[in-house]
Amino acid sequence: MSAHDEQRETWQTFDAHGRRVRAGLRLDGSTPLLAGAPIGLTFSIELEGAQRLYLAVAGDRGRQRPAGFVFVAKLDEADAPLPDPLHGVPDSGGPLGLVEIGAETPWRQPLLLNQFVALEEGLRLIPPGERRTLRLSCRKSLELGPSEAAALDPTNATSVELSLSFALERDDEALAGIAAGLAATVSDGPIEERETALLRLLGMRAAAREQLRALTRHRQFSVAERARLALDALESVS
Structure with missing residues (x-):
């Protein structure tokens, strides 16, 4: 896969409580990325217009990572997706906070993909010196509301799914x-x-x-x- 063919950033637009919202996922770092190395992502929420929304942001105490993200990552030619390294750790809840989002104050959340996907498995699946394409999907349930109380109501949740693809090199x-x-x-x-x-x-x-x-x-x-x-x-x- 060439850098030109990669999908390093993606956005999904939707309406929530009468506001136009954009959810995005961006791959950090330069190409190519190394199998087994840390891979950073940035998850974003942007809002159009003068009105504002609140977003509930939670942590996963048991897994020591942001809550609510589901990643599926598969290397080309592999039979199955790369596993979640913390699949067997029970959900014990975690801290919950609220952020206010406006046109001038978008939400940016840094993520470490390795916390959700066992990228070190690429060392087993990619021969030395070669590359494979990693196709990544991210599903996230967004709890948005025009008030703090509304953002904490799970019935107001909107689900988004964002996809990226990029090369992993074995070095x-x-x-x-x-x-x-x-x-x-x-x-x-x-x-x-x-x-x-x-x-x-x-x-x-x-x-x-x-x-x-x-x-x-x-x-x-x-x-x-x-x-x-x-x-x-x-x-x-x-």
Whole structure:
């Protein structure tokens, strides 16, 4: 697949409570992306006109990721979609908040695809040095309302489905470099960058096993514990 053929951004337009709403999904990063590496997305809600809407935004406490997103990702020539790495973790609820959206104040939500899709499985399915097309669909139920109470009413939910397609390349040496760089940032990088780097490294799972093992000896207990839990989860499925 050439960069010209990729679908890196997509939008769906619909009406909600008399307002014109656009929901979008954009792929972050340059092409090609590496199998097993962190892949960032941006989910957006935009509103036309002078009126405003409220959006309920929830987290998934058990899975430690944003709630309400369902991703299906399949590599060309694969028999089945890539699995959800947290499929067996029960839904234990999570924090819920409200954001106000207007024409000048759209909602932008960064997402890490690795938290929803086991992208490291691409290392098993893609031969070294080759590429495959990943076709990705995202389903999201949007709880929108003209008031805070209306946004919290699940009967007001609107479902959207957005699709992307892009190339994944197998490059084990480059992937190892990404993992090493993220681990270095977690340990010695600028403080404001360490949490993002840790989330990306945890999302790499088996593709960063060596770095996660080293982080179990991190001087900060919370970092060491998160790395240990990630390794424990890897051992339970291996």
